Amino acid sequence: MSQISRDEVAHLARLARLALTEDELDSYAGQLDAILEHVSQIQSVDVAGVEPTDNPLTDVNVFRSDHVEQCLTQSEALAQAPKTADGRFAVPRILGEAE
Template identity: 50%
Template structure:
């Protein structure tokens, strides 16, 4: 497995919304490669026909009835907001349109 490049690390940081400093990029680049080399051992297992397990204990059709339950008051809903205005959460200007 090829090592992660610094460019890839920068792309990951962008995907993960982490404004890493150049020093951090170098640091994580190095550490991620060490960790990846270690975890890559999972690739040694011949598991082509093994099903994946996403839940340790699988149940199916865990549903709730379509009933309205009390939620939060608006005060509680907005209580943690770093910025609010007109009963809404205020967020900085958005440049990109929503992906689809």
């Protein structure tokens, strides 16, 4: 028996402002139903006596401490750039921006 109907998928699509075709509604209804079936199988597993585990790893903080180090100056960073403008890297415009 199906746990989610095609109408429910259409309702969810409207809430999410998604325009779905009739074929997509049928396809997603089946996919969501399969997901819900898998979730119900997982929920039916007997976990009585199983100790909860929030994190099996014992590492607490694996980050190195910050150290201020010497870095390139602006002129050193721009020295090998193919093109610069106003002290910055010059790159081609993208996404149809105006010149």
